[in-house]
Amino acid sequence: MELDNIEKLLEKYFEATTTIAEEQELQTYFSQKDVAAHLEQYRPMFNFFSNAKEERYTKQVPLKPRKNYYKWISVAAVAVLTFGIYFGNQYRERQQAEYAYQETKKAFELLAENFGKGTEKVAYLQEFEVAKQKIYNNN
Amino acid sequence: MKQAEFLSVVMPFKDKLYRLAKRLLVSREEAEDATQEILLKLWAKNESMAEYKNVEAFAMTMTKNFCLDRLKSKQASNLKLVHSNYQDESTSLQKQLEAEDSIGWMERIMEELPEQQKMVLQLRDVEQYDFDEICALMEMKPTAVRVALSRARKTVRQELIKKHSYGIG
Secondary structure, eight states: HHHHHHHHHHHHHHOOOHHHHHHHHHHHHHSSSOOOOGGGGHHHHHHHHHHHHOOOOOOOOOOOOOOHHHHHHHHHHHHHHHHHHHHHHHHHHHHHHHHHHHHHHHHHHHHHHHHHHHHHHHHHHHHHHHHHHHHHHHH | OHHHHHHHHHHHHHHHHHHHHHHHHHHHHHHHHHHHHHHHHHHHHHTTTGGGOOOHHHHHHHHHHHHHHHHHHHHHHHHHHHHHHHHEEEEEHHHTTTTTTTHHHHHHHHHHHHHHHHHIIIIIITOOOOHHHHHHHHHOOOHHHHHHHHHHHHHHHHHOOOOHHSSSO
């Protein structure tokens, strides 16, 4: 009775008129150990199908969140640029001020040096005064 | 659509994509590449994915078309010669090893089928899609699907009986 049914199903199967449930039935029949000898030849077919179903895709797929990525990169770039320009300007101004200060200082130093020389020479005048006083006192 | 969400949609059928690709392209590496390509294409479209009623059917159609294109371009290019030469050697070695292995026979019998029958058989007997889904996927009429399926099954049977009665082929 069972075998009869399977034979009928097989016939329908090869005409492609079986339903999925009926095909499932065939698959379970052929997956068991004792299959009727004259049906043994169909066993590889059904075993193959249930076997093929077990194959898995195991590779990892590199999914990158690309849209957000580019957006945030550009935001970061703009931020860096703005800061760069702002602080860069500040830095340059400071440098310029420093340079002007150094130059002025140099100029003043020059002036001071020359003044120094002037006062050295005036020191001799002092000597003259002393000598003059001595002469006056002696007389 | 977030990555986790996308994966939860795609996970259940990614193996089906791979198996279909492998059925058509035969080589495991190529099937893996094809599957990755399809998944990345889907990911690139993930914004509009919610609009598709059936993402799985859509992805299967994409895979089918991608693999058929792949086969066509491979046939057109010179690369095929090199590739098939290389493949031949490995399969002949495999053939010796698998000589007794009935699953190996089946694999080779399926390789011999015309592409359309191959796909219909894969979709029905391995993935157990119902006829409406196969019709939509293959862009075929129901009767044409039945005819293709019946022919594919009968060819497989014929080949198996041949192998069975001759012993090891």
